[in-house]
Amino acid sequence: MVNKNIKSKEMTEKKDCQDLAVVSRAASVCTKHGIPVLPACPPNGEQIGHGGNAFCLKTTLTTGKGEVEVVVKQLLPSRGLSLALGLGELVSEAALLARVAGVAGVPRLYGIVLDPPALVTSFDGPHTLFEVVTQRPRRVSDEAVVRAVRQVCCAVAALHARRVTHNDIKSNNVVVRQHSDGTLTPCLIDLGNSALLGQAIFPRGQLRWEDHRFLAPELVAGEPSSAASDVFSLGHMMTTFVKFCKPHSEAGQLLGRLGARATAKCPNQRPPLQELIACLQSGLGRASTHCNLS
Template sequence: MGTHRRLGEYRLLDEIGRGSTAVVHLALDSQGREVAVKELCPQVAGEPEALARLARELAVQARVSSRYVARLLDGRVSADRPYVVMQYVPGCPLNELVRAYGPLDGDRLVRFARRLALAVADVHDAGVLHRDVSPGNVIVLGDRPTLIDFGISHQAGMEQITRRGMVVGTPAYLAPELIEGERATTASDVFSWAAAAAFAATGRPPFGRGSLHGVCFRILRGQADLDGMPEPLLAVVRRALARDPGERPSARWIAGALAQSDDTITVRGRFAAA
């Protein structure tokens, strides 16, 4: 059942997502267009830390322009109920899509993986680190992915509070250096892209399920399950899952490597570390 209350100029229709600090609503703007409104929960709406995170989310998402990233439309940090307004993206989260219909395959899989790499590359070109490229944050319509949720993103080079023992992001898709408390980099997002692409191809998280300790142990040991992943995606994903961040290609290189020519997927270009 929809809420049908108003938040600023937006009429909230239905809840379409919920986290520990915010709720996402399908809403209509003043011109009757569908948008997604992320609203801080009442219990945190006045907390300085929550407001600072929302302001940072607004600032970093405003920098990004991409066909494959949800657009920022509006936001009010100073409102009684602070909120962010984003492009509403029709489709299904990758994790739900794979659960319902199975893995992607064939040309559709490679197109999806390439376009998701383009999304990550566009984020990086804007000087932003996404920090949570995972199946729950990728909306899929056909073979078109749209990257969403900049809630823990920040500008590259900003001070980070991550430390050993602190897991920020979706654990099964985190780069090993983040588990060890090192700084996030573009290479960390590339690792997460590879893990998400592996999930799309196989229907399995590449480092398994189960306890957080077990998943993190397998990530640190490089024990990725890539059985059943087709070429040429397999070769690119293996490089992107390199234990050493300096050995991973850039997202832009990956997109080029997965480019299509005459309906034949070919791996092109020379490998270049990010």
């Protein structure tokens, strides 16, 4: 019994040393990419979302400018990831958020907690774009939906200008603030699948496109991510909104036409993102055809 206790203690000490080494390496990566390291998670708050990999809590963070509403993303314990793998995932996402800092329509990175791993970003809306579009009775116009889609396209274009692809664009990954005049301010969240342009994110031959129809077929097949693969997902989002628009409305017809072109199976047959943006602006009667890609 004594020997077992000694062995158990030695194994615990070994794991603690390994975890310290993992945290130390992660801290070095954070310093390299300019990622703020927070000493501890903000207080627990309200759970506002979860997916296959993580769950999110809404809470507050005290900053030099006072308290701000934030989202704390933590990995699901059921995944059984080691500290190294779990922390690696969140550090990678934080590094990409740091790379696109200042881009309109993307969450602001406040920092990362190393142990237990947690990612802290801005809270940018209480509802998803899917919820707002599909609610009955709906409180926003078809034109407001088109305008929100255009803003999401501009955010994606800004990511591409920083050499980043999102790779998980869908209406449940867009949160919105709804204003009294009926307009929406969207924010494209969850950069967990994001990568540098040209990087593949899925293993070849391990996923079926039929199970991931909102993603470009070539991306699911294991090909490198591209601007065209994000365009496909934007097009899929547009086509899903058509049935929630008023019958024969100009907004619905516009989304349907653009969505059909953007979801072409061949990447070369999809329109460039700036062309989609220009068409959406034209449909809204806007004079400008350019986005701010800061």
